[in-house]
Amino acid sequence: MTIFGKLMWFFRTHKRLYALGLSFLFLTEISQMVSPALVGRFTDEVVSRTLTIEKIFLYAGGILLFSLLMYVFRYAWITNIFQGSALLEKTLRQQLFDHYMIMDTTFYQRHRTGDLMAHATNDLSAVQRVASGGILMLVDSVVVIIFTVISMIIVVDWRLTLIGVLPLPLLVIGVWYLSPKIRAAFTQSQEAFSRLSNKSQESIAGIKAIKTLGQESADVEAFEIQVKDAIQVNKRVARIDALFGPMATVIMTLSYVIMMTYGGSLVIDKAITIGQLVSFSTYLGLLVWPMFGLGQLFNVLERGNASYIRVQNILSEKSAISEAENGVVEPAKGDLVIQINQFTYPDTDNQEPTLKNIHVSVKSGGTVGIVGRVGSGKTTLIKLLLRQFDGYSGVIRVGNVNIKDYTLKAYLQAIGYVAQENFLFSTTIRDNIRFSDMNKSQEDVAFAAKQADFHDDILSLPAGYDTEVGEHGVSLSGGQKQRLAIARALINDPEILILDDALSAVDARTEKNILRVLKTQRADKTTIIAAHRISSVMTADEIIVLDHGEIKERGTHETLIEMDGWYAKMFRQQQLVTEIVKKGNGKAGIDG
Numbered sequence: 001m002t003i004f005g006k007l008m009w010f011f012r013t014h015k016r017l018y019a020l021g022l023s024f025l026f027l028t029e030i031s032q033m034v035s036p037a038l039v040g041r042f043t044d045e046v047v048s049r050t051l052t053i054e055k056i057f058l059y060a061g062g063i064l065l066f067s068l069l070m071y072v073f074r075y076a077w078i079t080n081i082f083q084g085s086a087l088l089e090k091t092l093r094q095q096l097f098d099h100y101m102i103m104d105t106t107f108y109q110r111h112r113t114g115d116l117m118a119h120a121t122n123d124l125s126a127v128q129r130v131a132s133g134g135i136l137m138l139v140d141s142v143v144v145i146i147f148t149v150i151s152m153i154i155v156v157d158w159r160l161t162l163i164g165v166l167p168l169p170l171l172v173i174g175v176w177y178l179s180p181k182i183r184a185a186f187t188q189s190q191e192a193f194s195r196l197s198n199k200s201q202e203s204i205a206g207i208k209a210i211k212t213l214g215q216e217s218a219d220v221e222a223f224e225i226q227v228k229d230a231i232q233v234n235k236r237v238a239r240i241d242a243l244f245g246p247m248a249t250v251i252m253t254l255s256y257v258i259m260m261t262y263g264g265s266l267v268i269d270k271a272i273t274i275g276q277l278v279s280f281s282t283y284l285g286l287l288v289w290p291m292f293g294l295g296q297l298f299n300v301l302e303r304g305n306a307s308y309i310r311v312q313n314i315l316s317e318k319s320a321i322s323e324a325e326n327g328v329v330e331p332a333k334g335d336l337v338i339q340i341n342q343f344t345y346p347d348t349d350n351q352e353p354t355l356k357n358i359h360v361s362v363k364s365g366g367t368v369g370i371v372g373r374v375g376s377g378k379t380t381l382i383k384l385l386l387r388q389f390d391g392y393s394g395v396i397r398v399g400n401v402n403i404k405d406y407t408l409k410a411y412l413q414a415i416g417y418v419a420q421e422n423f424l425f426s427t428t429i430r431d432n433i434r435f436s437d438m439n440k441s442q443e444d445v446a447f448a449a450k451q452a453d454f455h456d457d458i459l460s461l462p463a464g465y466d467t468e469v470g471e472h473g474v475s476l477s478g479g480q481k482q483r484l485a486i487a488r489a490l491i492n493d494p495e496i497l498i499l500d501d502a503l504s505a506v507d508a509r510t511e512k513n514i515l516r517v518l519k520t521q522r523a524d525k526t527t528i529i530a531a532h533r534i535s536s537v538m539t540a541d542e543i544i545v546l547d548h549g550e551i552k553e554r555g556t557h558e559t560l561i562e563m564d565g566w567y568a569k570m571f572r573q574q575q576l577v578t579e580i581v582k583k584g585n586g587k588a589g590i591d592g
């Protein structure tokens with residue numbers, strides 16, 4: 001199916017806009033056809049010396065009037081069509097963005113960020129060009145060609161017209177031959193662009209690592225190779241692209257040669273007048289632009305088609321996280337029961353399950369601590385609680401409802417989640433804290449910030465809660481970022497708060513303050529704390545120790561110390577470090 005066919009759903013939805021545009025196009029073409037006919041008649045009157053002053057004004061006035069009308073009609077038709085294409089771009093962009101938002105974690109593992117960005121920018125622009133320039137060129141070219149040829153037959157001579165336009169199909173053959181080549185080259189160009197933007201993004205994001213490892217020049221070199229590659233590919237696109245224009249010129253010249261020879265002989269034979277030959281030449285001139293237009297059109301269509309296919313492929317990918325039909329819409333609330341028998345990450349060769357036999361129950365209002373060595377499965381368990389992966393055997397329930405039976409909104413609204421590394425948006429501290437609900441008041445924001453032990457820090461910043469952070473604002477320390485993220489999670493007073501190593505960069509005193517607030521002010525709400533620091537989980541009602549995805553130890557702090565296993569050993573080691581640091585610089589812990 002051609003790209004126009006694929007976009008038919010859109011043209012149908014906005015048929016009024018396009019019908020209006022096309023009506024103006026017809027009016028434009030009719031106005032355009034009158035002038036050459038008037039020029040021809042004028043010439044004949046000059047030759048036959050029948051021209052009078054009144055007639056000169058009549059011809060000149062007529063030509064002026066029709067060019068003015070053409071200007072108005074063309075303006076109306078182009079604005080209608082471009083309005084339509086802007087709507088198409090908006091619709092597709094919205095579809096793509098909505099799709100990006102609902103996709104699961106594996107989607108973002110499968111696709112590089114650069115590719116996803118290229119789809120949302122270059123690809124959508126290419127499709128948009130089909131609905132604007134593409135339609136414009138197609139309809140304008142085809143209609144101008146038809147109107148011009150009919151006018152040539154009526155005003156001049158059918159034989160001259162037939163022979164004069166004979167070279168034109170050559171253009172179609174040329175375009176037909178070159179189009180697949182341009183499509184292949186354009187796809188390569190898109191891929192090169194995507195590789196380049198991935199590389200830039202990686203280098204900028206990893207600039208600290210690159211600098212500290214002294215790899216600047218190696219990185220610049222790697223980037224240059226990518227740039228050269230992109231230029232090479234784009235040169236190929238330009239080379240093929242450049243063949244279209246000259247081809248159209250050569251073909252038009254052929255038509256002019258026919259006009260001079262055959263048309264000239266018709267004048268000699270008195271079959272047509274000089275004026276008619278002049279009209280014919282003007283009509284041929286009118287065909288130049290549509291010929292170029294047709295050449296360009298195929299380009300635009302090929303590119304639009306390749307881009308549309310890529311966008312549709314992305315849109316057709318289904319999220320692995322499916323929402324239950326008629327899912328529970330009441331916000332999740334109640335006891336948390338985790339009964340995971342087994343979980344293995346999709347798309348991995350790992351034979352061993354990442355989680356095995358995780359059975360944990362937390363009464364509403366309880367706190368669970370999760371500890372374990374690096375890679376033991378703490379974050380994985382949290383990902384399952386966050387519904388980032390659904391492919392486990394077993395069940396997780398909140399308030400006796402399987403979490404897969406809630407709508408995503410009802411479930412996730414009940415969860416407050418803070419990661420170790422948190423993303424700050426380029427806006428004020430206030431808006432970062434109330435990101436999930438911009439209607440929250442300054443009092444709500446300040447209350448959450450106080451709970452996260454962050455309020456005093458904010459007041460000491462240059463513009464307080466109005467301080468801009470993120471890419472273009474002030475830099476916050478790791479500990480400050482963590483506390484901002486905790487405030488962001490707490491502002492909704494979530495039923496279940498999940499902290500994934502989210503206290504790692506705050507100092508010991510701050511950690512204590514936050515844990516105390518969580519215990520006292522969230523007495524009826526559930527809290528899950530995964531951590532490397534034992535001090536973060538010590539006060540939990542139950543602590544589980546993970547090892548290779550299984551629970552190896554469990555109990556309260558006291559019982560685990562008594563057990564004298566991994567937990568007790570880690571606790572003693574960390575205490576020792578804290579003592580040494582205390583003695584060393586007079587303060588405890590790591591200050592973020």
Ligand SMILES: Nc1ncnc2c1ncn2[C@@H]1O[C@H](COP(=O)(O)OP(=O)(O)OP(=O)(O)O)[C@@H](O)[C@H]1O
Pocket residue numbers: 345348354372373374375376377378379380381
């Ligand atoms: N997306 C993924 N695909 C495949 N395997 C993964 C994925 N994420 C994590 N893993 C693997 O799962 C195991 C558990 O990782 P996880 O991140 O849950 O550990 P963790 O206890 O949170 O570690 P850390 O203390 O470093 O945060 C590791 O072996 C890890 O390599």
